[in-house]
Amino acid sequence: MKEIKYLDNCGILIASEQTLLIIDGLRHEKNAFGAQSIRVREYIEKRLKRFEGNCIMAFTHTHLDHFDDSAVYKLIKDDMVDKAIIPRDDELAAQCVEEAADNPKITLLKGRTEGTVTFVINDMTLRFFETKHLKFEGYDHVLNYCIEITVGQERYLVAGDTDQERLKKILDQERHRIDGIFVTPVILGKPKWAEYLKNESIRRIFIYHLPAAEDDRFGYREFAIRQQKRYGRTLPNLNLLLNEMEVIK
Ligand SMILES: [Zn+2]
Numbered sequence: 009m010k011e012i013k014y015l016d017n018c019g020i021l022i023a024s025e026q027t028l029l030i031i032d033g034l035r036h037e038k039n040a041f042g043a044q045s046i047r048v049r050e051y052i053e054k055r056l057k058r059f060e061g062n063c064i065m066a067f068t069h070t071h072l073d074h075f076d077d078s079a080v081y082k083l084i085k086d087d088m089v090d091k092a093i094i095p096r097d098d099e100l101a102a103q104c105v106e107e108a109a110d111n112p113k114i115t116l117l118k119g120r121t122e123g124t125v126t127f128v129i130n131d132m133t134l135r136f137f138e139t140k141h142l143k144f145e146g147y148d149h150v151l152n153y154c155i156e157i158t159v160g161q162e163r164y165l166v167a168g169d170t171d172q173e174r175l176k177k178i179l180d181q182e183r184h185r186i187d188g189i190f191v192t193p194v195i196l197g198k199p200k201w202a203e204y205l206k207n208e209s210i211r212r213i214f215i216y217h218l219p220a221a222e223d224d225r226f227g228y229r230e231f232a233i234r235q236q237k238r239y240g241r242t243l244p245n246l247n248l249l250l251n252e253m254e255v256i257k
Pocket residue numbers: 069071141169
């Protein structure tokens with residue numbers, strides 16, 4: 009990878025020589041983690057405009073804290089995005105699903121295959137593992153894609169809101185080296201779940217999907233800090249992403 013940057017909350021930017029990928033980078037203003045700052049929005053637009061290769065937007069799922077349908081569609085219409093890979097969910101991805109029928113730039117992941125979908129975009133390979141969403145009331149039917157990004161020998165996993173048990177399954181089956189994995193603090197909620205991350209093949213663990221301090225109504229930040237202390241010894245490779253626009257590579 010040429011560059012990896014944590015945008016904010018669950019937004020990640022990954023650039024290779026030829027491909028710029030933004031995962032879950034635009035969130036809807038009506039989401040539980042607070043509205044996105046104008047600074048991050050403008051930064052995303054600037055990067056998309058200036059990049060000379062292909063610009064891809066991908067989404068783990070279409071909950072409002074990961075996806076803003078009209079903002080994504082506008083970028084596609086303005087020719088700033090070459091391809092948007094969006095999990096299909098009839099209720100949540102309303103506008104993009106409607107437009108996808110006649111827009112070749114939008115690829116909908118239809119789901120219910122329990123398999124993986126692979127995209128090769130120049131020097132970058134993306135694998136979408138179909139998983140279930142973290143168990144919260146009312147989310148039983150929601151799919152979530154855990155996205156693997158490979159460039160050359162480097163490999164990263166962005167879990168989004170992947171259910172703990174499904175994440176374990178992926179980590180058990182993928183025996184090759186993972187340079188970094190991005191997971192929500194929820195995965196540290198029980199010692200058994202934290203144990204899933206104790207895996208020799210994972211070099212660095214990033215706890216992301218954390219709101220800004222002023223938007224943290226549910227105390228996620230404090231929870232994450234507490235858990236980092238709790239698992240500091242067993243998971244010394246744990247990093248908290250508490251600040252927007254943090255450079256990872
Ligand atoms: Zn979600």
